[in-house]
Amino acid sequence: MILTVTLNAALDVTYRIDALAPHTTHRVREVTTRPGGKGVNVAAVLTQLQEPVVATGLLGGPTGEQIRAGLATAQIPEAFVPIAGDSRRTLVVADGTDATGFWEPGPPVTEAEWEAFVSRFRGLAKVARAVVLSGSLPVGVPNDAYARLVAIANEVAVPSIVDAEGTALGRALPARPTVVKPNAAELASVRGGRTPDTVADVLAAAHALRAAGPGAVVCSRGADGLIASVPHGAYRAAPPAAVSGNPTGAGDAVVAALARGLANGDEWRALLADAVALSAAAVAVPVAGAFDDREYDRLRPTIETEPLILPETLAE
Amino acid sequence: MILTVTLNAALDVTYRIDALAPHTTHRVREVTTRPGGKGVNVAAVLTQLQEPVVATGLLGGPTGEQIRAGLATAQIPEAFVPIAGDSRRTLVVADGTDATGFWEPGPPVTEAEWEAFVSRFRGLAKVARAVVLSGSLPVGVPNDAYARLVAIANEVAVPSIVDAEGTALGRALPARPTVVKPNAAELASVRGGRTPDTVADVLAAAHALRAAGPGAVVCSRGADGLIASVPHGAYRAAPPAAVSGNPTGAGDAVVAALARGLANGDEWRALLADAVALSAAAVAVPVAGAFDDREYDRLRPTIETEPLILPETLAE
Numbered sequence: 001m002i003l004t005v006t007l008n009a010a011l012d013v014t015y016r017i018d019a020l021a022p023h024t025t026h027r028v029r030e031v032t033t034r035p036g037g038k039g040v041n042v043a044a045v046l047t048q049l050q051e052p053v054v055a056t057g058l059l060g061g062p063t064g065e066q067i068r069a070g071l072a073t074a075q076i077p078e079a080f081v082p083i084a085g086d087s088r089r090t091l092v093v094a095d096g097t098d099a100t101g102f103w104e105p106g107p108p109v110t111e112a113e114w115e116a117f118v119s120r121f122r123g124l125a126k127v128a129r130a131v132v133l134s135g136s137l138p139v140g141v142p143n144d145a146y147a148r149l150v151a152i153a154n155e156v157a158v159p160s161i162v163d164a165e166g167t168a169l170g171r172a173l174p175a176r177p178t179v180v181k182p183n184a185a186e187l188a189s190v191r192g193g194r195t196p197d198t199v200a201d202v203l204a205a206a207h208a209l210r211a212a213g214p215g216a217v218v219c220s221r222g223a224d225g226l227i228a229s230v231p232h233g234a235y236r237a238a239p240p241a242a243v244s245g246n247p248t249g250a251g252d253a254v255v256a257a258l259a260r261g262l263a264n265g266d267e268w269r270a271l272l273a274d275a276v277a278l279s280a281a282a283v284a285v286p287v288a289g290a291f292d293d294r295e296y297d298r299l300r301p302t303i304e305t306e307p308l309i310l311p312e313t314l315a316e
Numbered sequence: 317m318i319l320t321v322t323l324n325a326a327l328d329v330t331y332r333i334d335a336l337a338p339h340t341t342h343r344v345r346e347v348t349t350r351p352g353g354k355g356v357n358v359a360a361v362l363t364q365l366q367e368p369v370v371a372t373g374l375l376g377g378p379t380g381e382q383i384r385a386g387l388a389t390a391q392i393p394e395a396f397v398p399i400a401g402d403s404r405r406t407l408v409v410a411d412g413t414d415a416t417g418f419w420e421p422g423p424p425v426t427e428a429e430w431e432a433f434v435s436r437f438r439g440l441a442k443v444a445r446a447v448v449l450s451g452s453l454p455v456g457v458p459n460d461a462y463a464r465l466v467a468i469a470n471e472v473a474v475p476s477i478v479d480a481e482g483t484a485l486g487r488a489l490p491a492r493p494t495v496v497k498p499n500a501a502e503l504a505s506v507r508g509g510r511t512p513d514t515v516a517d518v519l520a521a522a523h524a525l526r527a528a529g530p531g532a533v534v535c536s537r538g539a540d541g542l543i544a545s546v547p548h549g550a551y552r553a554a555p556p557a558a559v560s561g562n563p564t565g566a567g568d569a570v571v572a573a574l575a576r577g578l579a580n581g582d583e584w585r586a587l588l589a590d591a592v593a594l595s596a597a598a599v600a601v602p603v604a605g606a607f608d609d610r611e612y613d614r615l616r617p618t619i620e621t622e623p624l625i626l627p628e629t630l631a632e
Contacts, residue, residue, distance in 0.1 A: 015407075015418055020338045025417030062378045091331075091407075093418065101341030102331055102409065 001077075002046055002259045003128040005121065005149065006039030006057035008106040008138045009080070010090045011067050012288070020095045035070035036090055036288065038134035038163055041252035042259065044289030045282065047076050051260050054079050056124060058117060058138065060107055061086025079124060081117045083109055106138035114141050121149055126156050129263035132255055133172070134163040146172035153177075159262040162214070163255050165189045173213040178262060180214045181255055187219055202227045203234055203308055218272070220254050222247060225276045227308070230268045234308040237272040239299060243280040249288025253279045273303040317393075318362055318575050319444040321437065321465065322355030322373035324422040324454045325396070326406045327382050328604070336411045351386035352406055352604065354450035354479055357568035358575065360605030361598065363392050367576050370395050372440060374433060374454065376423055377402025395440060397433045399425055422454035430457050437465055442472050445579035448571055449488070450479040462488035469493075475578040478530070479571050481505045489529040494578060496530045497571055503535055518543045519550055519624055534588070536570050538563060541592045543624070546584045550624040553588040555615060559596040565604025569595045589619040 016030040035044075043055035055076055059067055060083035067087055071078045085107025093100045125131055131153045133146050142148075146162050150172055153160040159178040162169060165186035173180070173190075187205045188195040196205040206217040206229040216230040225238030257278040261271035281296035282288075332346040351360075359371035371392055375383055376399035383403055387394045401423025409416045441447055447469045449462050458464075462478050466488055469476040475494040478485060481502035489496070489506075503521045504511040512521040522533040522545040532546040541554030573594040577587035597612035598604075 015420070017418065022336045022338060022416050023414040025419060028418050028420045031420050062382050066378050098339040100338050102333065102344050103341060104331075104344045104347050 001052040001054050001128055002130045002132065002263055003121075003124050004039040004043040004046070004053060004055050004057075004132040004134065004259075006037040006055065006135055007109075007117070007141055007145065008088065008136050009035070009037040009040055009057050009059055009064075009067055010088050010104075011063050011070070012036030013089050013091045015091065015093045017093060017095050019097070020093060020100055033066065033070065034287065034289070035067045035074065035076075038252050038255075039132060040067075040071070040076075041249050041289035042132050042134060042163075042256045043076050044074060045249075045253050045256035045278070045291060046260065047074065048290060048293075049256065049260065051256075053077065054124060054128075056080055056117075056120060058083045058109060058113065059087050060084055063087040063089055079120065081113065081120050083107060083113045085109065106136070109138050109140035111140070114145070118148065118152075122152055125149075125153050125158055128153075128158050130159045130161065130259045132161045132163070132259050133177075134252070134255065136164070137168050143167050144171040146177075147175035150175035150177045161255055161258055161262070163251065173209070176213045176215065178214070179216045179218055179258055180209070181218045181220060181251070181258065182209070183220045183222075183251060199227060199236060199308070203229065203310065207234070207310060216268075218254070218258060218275070220251050220279070222250070225303075226254065226272050228268065228272055233268070234310055235268060235272055235305050236308050237269075237276045237303055237305040239276055239280045240302050240304065243283045243295070243299075245283040246286050247283055249290070250279045250282050252288060253282035253291055269305045273305045274300065276303045317368040317370050317444055318446045318448065318579055319437075319440050320355040320359040320362070320369060320371050320373075320448040320450065320575075322353040322371065322451060323425075323433070323457055323461065324404065324452050325351070325353040325356055325373050325375055325380075325383055326404050326420075327379050327386070328352030329405050329407045331407065331409045333409060333411050335413070336409060336416055349382065349386065350603065350605070351383045351390065351392075354568050354571070355448060356383075356387070356392075357565050357605035358448050358450060358479075358572045359392050360390060361565075361569050361572035361594070361607060362576065363390065364606060364609075365572065365576065367572075369393065370440060370444075372396055372433075372436060374399045374425060374429065375403050376400055379403040379405055395436065397429065397436050399423060399429045401425065422452070425454050425456035427456070430461070434464065434468075438468055441465075441469050441474055444474050446475045446477070446575045448477045448479070448575050449493075450568070450571065452480070453484050459483050460487040462493075463491035466491035466493045477571055477574055477578070479567065489525070492529045492531065494530070495532045495534055495574055496525070497534045497536060497567065497574065498525070499536045499538075499567060515543060515552060515624070519545065519626065523550070523626060532584075534570070534574065534591070536567050536595070538566070541619075542570065542588050544584065544588055549584070550626055551584060551588055551621050552624050553585075553592045553619055553621040555592055555596045556618050556620065559599045559611070559615075561599040562602045563599055565606070566595045566598050568604060569598035569607055585621045589621045590616065592619045
């Protein structure tokens with residue numbers, strides 16, 4: 001099975017209203033809820049792929065109970081560690097035009113709760129084919145949390161993927177995760193400086209990040225696909241045409257495909273093409289953690305993966 | 317004890333954010349929750365007045381559990397009847413400037429749940445000194461719900477107050493509640509036509525509403541105080557100066573004062589003066605269901621209650 005870690009799991013709540021008018025009151029027409037957080041979305045995509053998965057992380061309080069119930073409804077096996085705090089909600093207010101988001105802060109985590117999680121992770125990682133570490137760290141979890149979990153995965157020779165940004169990602173790099181998957185803004189968040197824009201800039205930034213420890217850096221670029229700096233090479237994978245829809249969760253679909261590919265030992269070109277197809281198929285559905293099966297089947301043979309040549313100044 | 321009924325109880329949630337920008341995402345700085353719904357606010361005010369109270373109504377799901385826990389923390393005795401649906405949340409997003417509200421729809425109520433509530437109410441009303449029926453009716457509760465509860469209160473000779481609007485209020489009138497407390501807009505919601513504005517218009521509208529059944533009509537007019545059409549007369553009660561603050565919950569404080577006064581058999585002039593003082597003291601605190609003790613003590617002796625003369629065309 002593939003193990004996904006979501007330390008800051010959330011209940012994703014959507015309010016449907018007629019039109020947002022600041023500083024007035026609104027009647028909510030419909031409330032929908034689903035378990036969320038990046039790692040939970042990855043687990044949901046893997047479940048839809050019929051890939052055995054276990055979702056773990058930290059959950060607590062009445063909101064945690066609702067997340068747990070939602071995972072049971074979605075038939076996603078879970079082994080979350082209980083905490084005393086109440087898990088957070090992410091609220092999206094959708095009117096006819098667009099969406100407005102409100103991200104609650106996560107609950108504080110105690111040292112004992114974090115240590116209980118590490119112990120749970122150690123047991124689960126031993127029997128995993130790949131581990132996925134996704135998203136932000138709640139208050140109380142140490143900055144080097146992902147470094148510690150990656151080290152445990154490396155001890156038991158299980159490939160690891162880190163999907164995070166800023167300090168959480170930066171501190172994970174020296175522990176040598178198998179893959180990190182920043183988008184362009186997240187690349188900048190760990191390296192500093194401007195968000196890289198052109199293919200050459202992104203490749204240079206990805207290559208530089210890989211020098212800090214990870215086996216591969218896969219940068220997701222929305223409709224432009226992926227740019228990857230991997231052992232012995234670099235690639236660009238892109239769909240033949242942009243897919244319109246909801247980009248939320250597209251990155252989680254990339255991570256799900258990478259995790260499955262790493263677990264199966266797929267070669268990089270095939271793996272990246274699959275990740276682009278699954279990501280585009282996720283854009284075609286309105287919620288995170290799901291993809292359009294037909295679109296995925298249609299897109300898979302169409303993705304172009306081309307080798308990129310590193311500029312001489314960067315080549316090893 | 318005084319019995320308060322909240323059929324559509326809510327968890328009042330406040331998000332503090334920096335500034336609301338539609339169609340962007342916002343980091344929530346702080347989340348606060350408290351049990352809400354008009355009848356719950358009345359019970360909270362009565363608890364602060366050290367007046368014995370029991371809060372009843374319908375509660376269900378994880379949100380219902382959070383409301384129940386909040387009542388326990390606030391030391392408000394409760395006898396809510398469980399329902400299968402999840403109780404609603406009312407969300408207020410407060411930025412530096414003002415507040416934006418999102419009212420979730422209430423959960424649907426089954427016929428069996430409603431009948432279980434009526435049975436619970438019958439038992440509690442027998443031992444109450446006054447009953448308060450506040451707020452909207454959830455889907456599944458019949459339109460004449462308040463009429464049925466008022467009839468039960470009348471059977472056991474317990475005074476009743478209805479604080480509702482539209483059909484819920486209109487259908488309650490023929491059952492002859494002791495008092496109804498609409499604001500000017502709610503007066504119009506049950507009678508049709510424009511919202512009455514002047515003292516003479518409000519008095520005429522209140523008087524006409526009283527002809528439909530209730531013993532007294534007390535109309536709350538924000539900073540302008542109260543206008544009441546009561547048996548054998550009419551009154552206007554107003555504070556000497558406007559109190560600045562948060563008007564949310566001012567009407568619930570009026571109802572709390574009326575319930576206590578009716579339970580004690582106070583005469584109308586004193587009762588209305590007390591209601592205006594308590595309402596103004598509630599405006600002085602930022603949340604509903606609470607009042608400023610000192611402000612209440614300071615204002616009580618200052619409220620002016622004057623008899624109003626009904627125009628000849630309306631006089632009995």
